[in-house]
Amino acid sequence: MPQRPDTLETVLLAVELLRRIPRGRKITASELHRQLKDAGIERSERTIQRQLEMLSSHFEIERDERSKPYGYRWLERAQTLAVPHLTPHESLLLQLAEEHLKHLLPARLMQSMDGFFTQARRNLGDDSQGHGTQSTRLAREWPRKVRVVATSQPLLPPAIPSGVLEEVSDALYANRWLELDYQNAAGKRKSIKVMPLGLAQQGPRLYLVCRYEDFDNERSLALHRIRKAQASTLTFARPVEFDLQKYDDDGRFGFGEGQQVRLTFCIENEAGFHLRETPLSKDQHVQDHNDGWMEITATVVDSAMLDWWLRGFGTAVTDVRKMTLNTEEK
Structure with missing residues (x-):
């Protein structure tokens, strides 16, 4: 099969670069080099630098030469390269x-x-x-015309230090070890090396599910408590037994350990009406009482989040009982 002419290769590279140069922020030649490599386009960083020099002289692209590495971006009112056939x-x-x-x-x-x-x-x-x-x-x-609404008191997202999300997501994507400077909720700060296994958003917060080096259990680390992150060049074999869906189903993001219980409680009709429409589980049973209360029974994962949810009803919930599936009542 004949090779494509160098001229065509040069044009295609220029098109890819024009598409990836952002508006409103600067991007460096090394960042574009990584993006193209991730997209399966192998070019040297020097080649990309030469192309950027040429493109910035022919298009409305700003080249910031105040410090190295140089940054490139489309001017605010420039007509960027359009993506064809985007309906x-x-x-x-x-x-x-x-x-x-x-x-x-x-x-x-x-x-x-x-x-x-x-x-x-x-x-x-x-x-x-x-x-x-x-x-x-x-x-x-x-x-x-559409809106995702909060199911509890809305909170602003915590600030994540610059560069942390990029390093964490890169390491997670490529199965690379991650070196962190982490400060826990008690304010204790330490350097740790972790195996990133999953990323989850819970309300306004992001959590990294990982394993510490030399440990085989999973933990959840809040991204906003990571002060610095650096993806290692060392890769790891992702544990075949780990399943992020099961980790969630076990209530680990709600501070549970996967223990299922048979939950029974009484709740005022007005406070618990929504549970008829959105049940706690597929096997939920509702028994109506004549005094304006109803009794709910359902199989759920025991967790701190469950306890917080029950306490949130105040005096509208009484007689809370939990029985583990091995029939030992808690």
Whole structure:
């Protein structure tokens, strides 16, 4: 099979770089080199540097030469490279995906999608002149028609130190050991080496599920308590017995240990009405009492979160009983 001409290879590389140069923040040649490598495009960093020098002289791309490594970004009002055939519905999907996946996908993977996200935002941007198609206008209105609402008191997300999420997600994605400077809830700070196994978002917080070096049990570390993170060059074999779904089902994010119990409690009808519509478990049983109360029985995972939830009802919940599945009552 004949090789593609060097000219075509150069054009394709230029297109990939133009797509990945962001607006509003700077990116370096080494960062673009990593993105292209992750996408399966092998080019030397020097080649990318030469291409960036050429592109910044022909397009509305700012080259920050105040310090090395140089940073590149599209000027604020520049027309960035458009992603072809991106329909209004595809633009809407990308816009929603960017918002909800930004903490759950590897940071570099999200960065490699910058060109698509930027074009999606532009496609659904302001249309004060009314020139867009009806489909575009309807897609633009959709984000204002839907909302994910909180099930408890809303909290602002804790601040995660710069670079931590990127290093953690990179190590998790590539199965590499992770070196952390971690400060626990009691304020104790120490350096640890961990095997990253999973990333979970719980409300406004992000948690890293990992194993400490020389240990075979899992722990959850709050990302905002990681002061510094560095992905190692050393890889590990991911434990075949670990399952993030099972870890969650066992109530580990609710400070449980996977112990299932048969829970029984009485609750006022008004306070517990929602449990008829959204039961605690598939085997939940509701017994109505004549005094304005009902008795709930369900098989659930025992955890501190369960206790907090029950205490949240105050005097509207009474007679709480737990029986483990081996019939020993707690």
